[in-house]
Amino acid sequence: MKSISKDIDVVLMVDVYKEGPAVMRNRGAKKATGDVLFFMDSDSIIYPDTIDKIIKRLEEDPTLDGITAIWDSEPLEDNFFNKFKALEMNYTMKNYFKTACASNGTAIRKEVFFDVGGFDEEFKEPIAEDFYFGLKVLSRGYNVVIDKDILMQHSFCNTVWSGLIKYSRRAYHRAKLLVEMGVESSYNSNKLKLIYASTLFPPLFFVLNLGLYKTFMRYGVPFTIRATILHYIYMLVVAISGGLGYANAYLSKKFSK
Numbered sequence: 001m002k003s004i005s006k007d008i009d010v011v012l013m014v015d016v017y018k019e020g021p022a023v024m025r026n027r028g029a030k031k032a033t034g035d036v037l038f039f040m041d042s043d044s045i046i047y048p049d050t051i052d053k054i055i056k057r058l059e060e061d062p063t064l065d066g067i068t069a070i071w072d073s074e075p076l077e078d079n080f081f082n083k084f085k086a087l088e089m090n091y092t093m094k095n096y097f098k099t100a101c102a103s104n105g106t107a108i109r110k111e112v113f114f115d116v117g118g119f120d121e122e123f124k125e126p127i128a129e130d131f132y133f134g135l136k137v138l139s140r141g142y143n144v145v146i147d148k149d150i151l152m153q154h155s156f157c158n159t160v161w162s163g164l165i166k167y168s169r170r171a172y173h174r175a176k177l178l179v180e181m182g183v184e185s186s187y188n189s190n191k192l193k194l195i196y197a198s199t200l201f202p203p204l205f206f207v208l209n210l211g212l213y214k215t216f217m218r219y220g221v222p223f224t225i226r227a228t229i230l231h232y233i234y235m236l237v238v239a240i241s242g243g244l245g246y247a248n249a250y251l252s253k254k255f256s257k
Helices: 021-031 050-060 080-096 110-115 129-139 160-181 190-200 202-208 210-219 221-256
Strands: 036-038 044-046 066-071 106-109 144-154
Touching: 021 110, 021 129, 036 050, 036 110, 050 066, 050 106, 050 144, 066 080, 080 144, 080 160, 080 190, 080 210, 080 221, 106 110, 129 144, 129 160, 160 221, 190 202, 190 221, 202 210, 202 221, 210 221
Parallel strands: 066 144
Antiparallel strands: 036 106, 044 144, 066 106
């Protein structure tokens, strides 16, 4: 069992000149002195035991190159979309994800981070730079897993409209990258593909997502009805956007040969 130093240095990077999150994270990683890098964004917080759990897991399993925490079902901000998205993400990560590597909530050994070249600084806005980084890590065969016992809290979006715009754009770019890089991950697993495809058959979609809808009951019947309707609209929008990203990348690959 390899011991990891418990000395922790916190590197706070503020993007004053709007250089982009990729630039800031790379710069922060170079300043960090530890063997393990743990990334957080300004819209999330950790619990008192989050870091200890990460260190313990990495010490117990030296084959792990990194660990990704999952989002708590309780959001940081108390509004409808944040509650909806926190429950949806927590359920999805628990039931459909095995591997994931990005930025916010991922701990990764420093040598792995620099081996893949860190974050691509060509990305000037927070839309896909973290996803691309994760795909690079997974494509190299590094072992980064999700630990469903390690939680973080996150703030998503304050309105339904802003949430739909944000996650549809994200779906487009992520689907495009998945095709371009040809990496198999939890994001394009057969289980999730079935969920997206079932948006074409609403009754089937509803049945497949009953488990999630039961979690909506935490906030009562009116919330559950509203959140269930939104979930279908949300997934349909994401599926369409992802499909467009997939088609774009596929056609580009085909005609570039």
